[in-house]
Amino acid sequence: MESKPMMREKRRTFMAHALALVIATLLAYIPAMRAGLVWNDHDLTANLVFQEHGLFRVWFTTESVNYWPLVWTSYWIEYQLWGFDPAGYHIVNIVLHAIASLLIWRILKRLNVPGSWFAALLFALHPVNVESVAWVTQRKNVLGLVFFAASVLSFLRHDDRHGEGVGWMTVLWLMLAMLSKGAAAPLPVVLLLCLWVAGGGVWEPELETHPKPGISSHVRSSPPRRSRGPLEGVAQDFAPGSCRGFWSSPWS
Numbered sequence: 001m002e003s004k005p006m007m008r009e010k011r012r013t014f015m016a017h018a019l020a021l022v023i024a025t026l027l028a029y030i031p032a033m034r035a036g037l038v039w040n041d042h043d044l045t046a047n048l049v050f051q052e053h054g055l056f057r058v059w060f061t062t063e064s065v066n067y068w069p070l071v072w073t074s075y076w077i078e079y080q081l082w083g084f085d086p087a088g089y090h091i092v093n094i095v096l097h098a099i100a101s102l103l104i105w106r107i108l109k110r111l112n113v114p115g116s117w118f119a120a121l122l123f124a125l126h127p128v129n130v131e132s133v134a135w136v137t138q139r140k141n142v143l144g145l146v147f148f149a150a151s152v153l154s155f156l157r158h159d160d161r162h163g164e165g166v167g168w169m170t171v172l173w174l175m176l177a178m179l180s181k182g183a184a185a186p187l188p189v190v191l192l193l194c195l196w197v198a199g200g201g202v203w204e205p206e207l208e209t210h211p212k213p214g215i216s217s218h219v220r221s222s223p224p225r226r227s228r229g230p231l232e233g234v235a236q237d238f239a240p241g242s243c244r245g246f247w248s249s250p251w252s
Helices: 004-028 039-046 054-060 069-082 084-112 115-123 127-134 138-161 167-180 185-196 215-220 228-238
Strands: none
Touching: 004 084, 004 115, 039 138, 039 185, 054 069, 054 115, 069 084, 069 167, 084 115, 084 127, 084 138, 127 138, 138 167
16 A cells, blocks of 8 residues: 555646646647637527527437537537637637546556657647637537546546446446537447557556456456467457456446
């Protein structure tokens, strides 16, 4: 068991890294806060959610081609707070992007990915994300990613503690992600990839004298294997005996 001073030091280090990541993200996107409405953001005022009984209709009717009720609901809540002031909507997008970056950092950290913080910083600042963050009507991307990443992190935490099942929080976060953007549906494939990474499918993490009872122990419990191709490795790592915990009830 770690001593209290060591735990306090780890907590301070974590807070410092988290704060630095958030500040870097906010500073990078300051111009977006003053961007006003861009591209088709002007169509936001005509959104179904702002029409009569709009909040009910976005959840319980099929009038909208895209079923993203959580996204529309977030617009409705913001409208009650600051109307159609673009700055408020931009700030929410930026904050969601910062939260997603933090979650990605914690996911990579749990998977023993080298340089996990720098990878999360690269994600936070990479220009490829500017469109999703600075474009108000792309809220579905940043909001959906927050719930998607929360689901992955919940799965990893549940496996570390229980060693089987996916946990009800994993399922709940996935449902919220899909209510934000349907592209979150392939999450189970991502969880399988997490099993592969935890088992050394991409690189070998540091050897542990006492491995955790979760994902890594399921995969590492198999005997040493001969050199093989990547597809063969995936097939063996995902064999029912190695991943029996993953396929058990999500409510366990």
